[in-house]
Amino acid sequence: MWRPSVSVVIPMFNEEENIAHAIALAGRALETHAADHEIIVVDDSSTDRSPEIVRALAERDPRVHWLRRDGERGLGGSLRAGFAAASKELVLYMDADLPFDPHDVGRALRAMELTRADMIAAYRLDRTSEGLRRVIYSYVYNLLIGLLFGWPHRDVNFSFKLMRRDVLEAVELRSKGSLISAELLVKARNLGFRIQQIGLDYFPRSRGGSTLSSPGVVVTILKELVALGGDMRRPRRRTPPAVDPTVAPS
Numbered sequence: 028m029w030r031p032s033v034s035v036v037i038p039m040f041n042e043e044e045n046i047a048h049a050i051a052l053a054g055r056a057l058e059t060h061a062a063d064h065e066i067i068v069v070d071d072s073s074t075d076r077s078p079e080i081v082r083a084l085a086e087r088d089p090r091v092h093w094l095r096r097d098g099e100r101g102l103g104g105s106l107r108a109g110f111a112a113a114s115k116e117l118v119l120y121m122d123a124d125l126p127f128d129p130h131d132v133g134r135a136l137r138a139m140e141l142t143r144a145d146m147i148a149a150y151r152l153d154r155t156s157e158g159l160r161r162v163i164y165s166y167v168y169n170l171l172i173g174l175l176f177g178w179p180h181r182d183v184n185f186s187f188k189l190m191r192r193d194v195l196e197a198v199e200l201r202s203k204g205s206l207i208s209a210e211l212l213v214k215a216r217n218l219g220f221r222i223q224q225i226g227l228d229y230f231p232r233s234r235g236g237s238t239l240s241s242p243g244v245v246v247t248i249l250k251e252l253v254a255l256g257g258d259m260r261r262p263r264r265r266t267p268p269a270v271d272p273t274v275a276p277s
Contacts, residue, residue, distance in 0.1 A: 033115050037053075061070060072097060101203040145190060190215075204251060214259055217260065
């Protein structure tokens with residue numbers, strides 16, 4: 028069985044109820060499926076106890092790293108910082124509220140080995156527990172991205188994305204907000220990388236709050252689509268990897 032090294036990147040904003048649980052379960056899964064691993068938590072200027080929770084875990088386990096972002100908040104900036112800090116063969120994006128079982132990384136590794144894909148981008152098998160509004164929002168967004176960029180993806184914003192380092196070293200990500208998932212997928216595909224989709228069981232958030240479907244987030248996505256759409260259609264391969272100056276090392 029193929030056992031590469033894996034970096035897990037977890038963006039975090041006010042996740043004191045979830046982050047320790049997420050790190051613990053991710054660590055157990057990676058000990059099973061990866062030869063070596065690290066867990067990079069990018070704190071997007073949290074105002075609750077989550078930063079001190081992660082710092083305490085990092086002091087006990089050198090494989091846990093904490094990065095603090097100051098300045099303008101946003102999912103895009105957090106992921107760019109985490110991706111830039113990742114040092115392993117493969118990089119996995121995972122949300123702090125555990126929307127999937129971290130042990131699914133084993134299935135994704137098998138799919139990557141079998142198909143020789145550069146990225147495994149999962150989709151949620153059943154989203155009915157999220158409520159009708161979230162389901163409609165996601166359907167319309169996936170349809171919009173497919174129409175604009177000519178590539179239908181079943182679940183653009185689902186956080187499970189496992190990719191080879193080559194992808195992140197080549198793709199220049201510019202989004203500051205939630206468009207970053209679409210930007211990553213579209214640019215990687217247009218640069219010739221192979222993307223495989225697999226379906227996973229989905230677990231909706233049970234603790235803490237989410238703002239990912241708020242009107243403000245939707246407006247930001249639409250503004251960035253207008254600003255970055257041309258660059259997404261005709262991306263240039265990036266060299267060397269950029270360093271995010273807003274990040275303070277742990």
